[in-house]
Amino acid sequence: MTDFLEKLEGKWHILFTNFPMWLKGDKINPTFNYEISTKNGKRGLRDEVKYFQKGKIKSINGFDEPLNENDLSFEWRGNGLLSVLTSRWKILYFDEQTNWAIIEFEKTLFTPKGYDVICREKQPNELLLEEINKKVKELNLVKKLKKL
Structure with missing residues (x-):
């Protein structure tokens, strides 16, 4: 069960998205930063989303609890004032060899x-971008995603 958490651990750059928070343009260079951790006796990922806003590093912190045995679906819960907020997400595609993935987030309030x-990689090479674009097309997400 824990193998996949280990594959997610570390820093990830968002390359393409349809998330309004990133597309507005005032929050730039977003990254997901995962660290294996335990909260309330459950093993999951400490989650820190970092981005730049007005020249300063900002972050949103939470915890991702796996919802299934293979750790492909998660429920995020914010920390502190954000602890009342939850969000469910899952990994639609994961390429372990070239280290990229497609994540789907459920609608929230x-x-x-x-x-x-x-x-x-923050700026993947052309070959990797071709591979990513091919999978995005295959999953019918081309019209939904914009490059950051």
Whole structure:
């Protein structure tokens, strides 16, 4: 069960998205930063979303609890004042060899259903971008995603 958490641990750059928070343009260079952790006796990922806003690093912190045995679906719960907020997300596609993934977020009270393409590399080479675009097309997400 824990193998997949280990594959997610570390820093991921958002390359493509349809998430309004990233597309407005005032929050730039978003990253997901995962660390294996335990909360309330449950193993999951400490989750820190970092981005730049007005030249300063900002972050949103929470905890992702796996919802199934293979750790492909999660429920995020915010920390502190954000602890009343939850969000469910799952990994639609994961390429372990070239380190990128497609994530789908469920609609919440505050956000629409959305998709992110994340990658270990901030600026992947052309070959990897071709591979990503091929999978995005295959999953019928081309019209939904914008490059960051």
